[in-house]
Amino acid sequence: MAFSKKYQSILAMLVSIVLYFLFAYYLDRTNFAQLSSLYLALFLPFLYFMRKEKLNFPFLVGVAILFRLVFLFAIPNLSQDFYRFIWDGRMILEGYNPYISLPETFIEQRIFPVNQAVDLYGGMGDLNGSHFTNYPPVNQLNFLLAAIFSNSSILGAAIVLRLQIILADIGIIYFGKKILEKLNLPIHHIFLYALNPFIIIELTGNLHFEAVMLFFLVWSIHLLLLKKWIWASVVLGLSVSVKLIPLLFLPLFFQWFTRKEKTKGFLQLLYFGAIVILTNVLLFLPFLSSDLISSYTNSVGLWFRNFEFNASIYYIAREIGYLFRGYNEIAIIGKILPALAVVFLAIITFFRKNKSPQQLITALLIGLTFYYFTTTTMHPWYLSTLVLLSVFSKYRFPIVWSVVIILSYQAYANDPWKENLWFVGLEYVFVYGVLIWETTSLRSRKSILFI
Structure with a gap:
């Protein structure tokens, strides 16, 4: 006799708990077969919850918290x-x-x-x-x-770090639900983030503080939708003071502020950006020293000049450099690609319609996606921002990316550590394929996942 929906949900929850427990306490990251099998298996109950329990919001909140608590006493095994x-x-x-x-x-x-x-x-x-x-x-x-x-x-x-991340994710669920209601979108879409195994593993499991950054980001967006732009700028400044990435979003607010009154709106945008920057300047004051600026900018600059991992367009440019110059041109390419990202952000700032709330959030998603496509270093946890922004848009390629991003971890199966570009290429074939399909598809759809 077939299980009732209640028992199916309990079974899906128990299976998830067991898989997360194995992932947290028994996983060897050098065993790629074990790693990928556990990871991909977790997406089956995830899809079940999104399709069969989507109207049971309290249940999904409880499950999302429970799955995170499984990691409470674990030492991260995928990140140092x-x-x-x-x-x-x-x-x-x-x-x-x-x-x-x-x-x-x-x-x-x-x-x-x-x-x-x-x-x-x-x-x-x-x-x-x-x-x-x-x-x-x-x-x-x-x-x-x-x-x-x-x-x-x-x-x-x-444990203390993990509890902070769990609290941040609870805050994301709270403000994410409010934003979805404001946009007249299904509130269960927030669980595309909150129940996503990638998010649970990379943030709660591996202790990456994108969760805290994203908490302030969605809070800021919520305040902006309530027309409380001054407080929104302060909170966005706090988001930047966790991770610098939201700084990329500042120009994309141009049309939002100028959609009604050009001059007044432009001045508000300037004040908005100034408050974000001033908030960070004030927060840096306790650490002020003669060496602060040089040491900090040098450290941030290393990501563009020296590091490379799981890249997309950069790896193609690197191979072209090898072909014509015979050596790695990261020092040059690492300067050109960020410039391309700036140009792209300028294009969608002025030439893409970003006036409605959903258009604005989609612009943030598209702009950051292009930046990640051109970066030299694309660590898996960076993707969490795209996953959350996609919740408020029609795009679902970040959800697909959150599945295939596991291919990047194949690098840790090698001793010494070394990437297999076939795996990286396969990952991006899926990502670009879904993105192109979503961008060019003309037929009406809820999402590529039909949830």
Whole structure:
């Protein structure tokens, strides 16, 4: 006899809990077969919940929180970044400025400024430990809270960091629901983000603070829709002070502010941007020093000049460089591609219709997508912003991307670490294919996932 819907949902929930538990506590990231199998299996109950329980909002909220709590006592197994988070937080607690000090320098001099310094440095790795921190002030506050509540336990600090991310995701559900209601879109679409296995694993599981950035971003958008643009700019400034990426969005608000009165709207846009920047300047003041600007800009610049991972257009340009010059032209290409992104943002700022709320959010999605297509480094967790923005749009290619992004982790199956460009190419074949299909399709549809 077929299970009733109630028992099917319970079974889907239990299966998800088991899979998340295995992912959190027993996964070896070098075992790509195990990693990809667990990951892809989690999308089956995800699709079930989105189709069969979409009208049961309280149930889906509870399930989303429950799945995150499975990771509560786990040490991240797909990322080492959290060790640097803990280091930075403990440095601040001890009175050090994390922006002008290198973990590598302390370790080489046999100076241990924080508890478990050797373990933290070993965990973050030589690459991370040899560069200045690039995490903005509000993010540093998150790290400081972990140090305050757990100054001598790495696991304890990870738990504090994880609880902050879970609370941020609850806030995203709250404001995301309000935005969907404002846009007259189905409120269950917020679970394309909140129940997405990629989001749960990369943010809650691997302790990436995109969740906190996105909490402030959706709060800011909500305030903007309520015509409270001054408070929206302050909150957007807080979002930037977690991760810098929302700075790219500033020009895209041009038509939103000028849609009724050109001159007044343009002045409001200038004030809006100025408040965002001033908010960040004020937040950086406690860390102000003669070396702050040089160390911070140098650290951020490394992402364009030195690092490369899971890239798209950049890898094609790199191969062309090898063909004609015989060596990697990242120093040059890393400057050209951001310029192309700026030009593209300018085009959609002035020549694309971005006046309605959904048009504005879609512009943010399209602009950031192009930036990620041209970046030299596309870490999986960067995708979380596109996943959330897609919730408020007609596009679903970020959801598909969140499935195939697992192909990028094949690099960790190699010792030493090395990307297989066939896997990267396959990933982007899916992403570009779905994006082109969605962009060119003329027929009416709810979404590519039909949910």
